[in-house]
Amino acid sequence: MIEAKTVLGWLRAMEDVGINLEQVRIITTPNAEAARDAVNADDLSAFRERARVTERAIFKLINALVAPAEDELGGHLIDVAYAPFAIIEWIEISAAWRGRALRLKPMVIIDDAHELHPTQLEDVDLWLRDREIKIARWMLTRIDSLNLEDFRRVLRDEETVSPGTNPGRDRVRILLQDTENRNRQAFRAIAEDVARRYLQPLAAFHRRGSFLSLKTILNTARPPVLSDTDLHILRAENARLVEENQLTRERVEAMEAAYPADIAPDVKAAVTHIMLERELKRTPQRSLFGAPAEDSSEEEVSKVPRPVITGAELQMLHRFERPFYFGFERLADAANENIEQFVTLASVLVDRLETQAIRGRPLALDARQQHKAVREQAGDLIDQWDFPYAPQVRKLVDFIGGRCEELTLRPNAPLSDGANAYGILRSDLENLDSNDELARVLHYALAYQALVLIEPYECKGKTWALFELGGVAIIAKGLTHSRGGFVEGTLHQLKTSVGSAA
């Protein structure tokens, strides 16, 4: 069937550009006369008809309401025996078409090959690896559509060796999505380009004339600020913590001096909150009447790393609804390096900008508008998930998201910017049976990027498998996009969270 459809596709493609089939010659490998006759390679209309006969015969066979009995199959098989791939080498087009003769290498691309049954896929793979086939062959598979076991095997780059094949030599594997080395900068650049192409054709923006950059529009939004009331609450808490810690003003100022220079007062207060809570956990309980702690100003105050700043912002998001998801970079990072996901998330923002353009208003979205739009969109997308096991995937995302939120909101921010993944020991994951419901739920969760599998992940001297939440889920749950922070758990807990069908 693949061969018949490919041949017919080649012929249609040539006719579409105005080539008369009489100007075409099929060049076959030497010593293939009998095979050549079998496919009618000498007469193009007979060649096409032969392919059509095969296609029709197989079509009729597979669409019969009741499959014919095995002993009846013999009659159908005559029309089905068809093997042009074994002999076709070139397609020649005479000079009558474009002034000079062309010798073209025909190619077949099989898209979405993962939709085949695994055995079929293996068979097709084995067949196409045959070195005797002279045409160009491409096969596209979405590896995250494979079941969990095969997916993990592919990630580990293990190839099944079958007789007659030479793994690594008869096939070139090209990964279009690099799950290992996340290059956020590279994707941000791609996202910028995609955003430009997305905006350009929209009629509403044409009247504006000038060059539009989504990145500029989103990034010119002023950072949000906490309301005075909320800031007051935060500062009061900090004051209490300073007392509990029995710190001097100088000490606090020295600590705050170690923060990056560009942070706003409200962020500063939130970071201080975290640092003070950490201080509290570090030092032993002091007596209410004891002497104040020695001024350890000689102690080197280390610079506060960026993740802590992010962690503070996230805590303010959850406590005070302070916008977090704004700016072009955060939008790009939420896409899991997937252009479609980026466009889906960006579309709500583009919609709002389009409305502004139509109304003749200046194009601008402040931090709160961006944050609200993107968060609502993320929630909607998750609600609309409609694929096998979607309800269980939602439960899984809720469970993992809940645990991550808990960890992120701990006052001392143990993981700085918090967690966005659930980690189980790799050895634990090995216990998952491929027929288990959880395996299927994970299969679809990975296929639809509700989760991303990061494996192996070395941490604290052990090897983990991390189930990181997808970009959309991260936004919906209010967590960080940076990789690395995870909640420790077990396979059993994951199974329970999904619940047996009840």
Next chain:
Amino acid sequence: MIRVPNLSLDDVDEFISDYFPTAGATLLIGNVGFSPEVLYFPERLGPLSNVDMRFFHERRPAVPAVITHLASEREQQLRGLSACPMQVVDIAILAEDGAPIGGRNACMQVHQWLNAKAYTDVVVDATGMSRCTAFPIVKQLYQLSRDTPIRVHLLVADSTQAFSNVESVSNDRGGWMHGFPGETETDEFAKALKLWVVQLSEKAGTSLQTMYRELDSPEEVCPVLPFPAQNPRRADELLFEHREYWQREWFESPLNFIRAHETDPMDVFHSIARLHTTRVEALTGSGLISQTVLSPVGRRLPGIGMLLAALSYELPIFYLETVGYDVHGDLVSGARGIPTHRWHFRVDKLTPTHD
């Protein structure tokens, strides 16, 4: 116009009590569904000594235990109704890799039942049956009736109080319903213009978009809206829910909407028949071929109308398989009474037409 002899409401019950007691050997094919209407027709036909009741039990991977439990209860109740020995056969709807095979399995099973004994009448009770099993076997029986004197009856009962808190979870890839393949898959029809007639339904947005994509952006889209309907605003609400698709993605103009009665399959059937025949007529002589593709989504009765149209005009059906169910809250069984809608069709008397 194609004629399909049909009866509705009390006429159906009258017909059943008049006709079947004196009919020849009759085969009743049903499904062990979880709704209470599943018992309605078996209650009337089961006690007859000339009726053999044979049931499918559709098996899907991700079904909540509460539904499986209810289905088992139904099975017990059905056994109690049968005068002759009853058979229940498991029908796997999906293969291990997720491919939909329900239709094929159902046809295979019906083939076996028909070979086991000679029947004069076959009744398909599509009340609790999924489309993927009901449609192929009705076509199979319809084709059989063209070559043999067998009589084919299609019965459907439906109530407006269907389980409203049960949502179906759809597969993520579409396919042609078994027995209703799309000829656009073949070379001769590769350039045919596709007219997509799709039933709009609540919360079906993702499914609709998947089908649209997999049909390779059909040239014309005709969404079917339920009107008249019990909730007069339902059509408007559906339009609003899916506005992103028909306003932007599908480049639709409002004139292409079909309004067909929410619970009258004959209205849906005639609307589609009119649309299809007019289209074919309009394109005759233009050198263009057109293919009308049907997609039943959501409620059962309009889908039956689509089935009748598909049988009459050899139309292909494209759909997404239901792979499981999602129950929100408790499963309320609902009071049993006479189903609000009852229909009977003599499928073997469907007069075919040739384009």
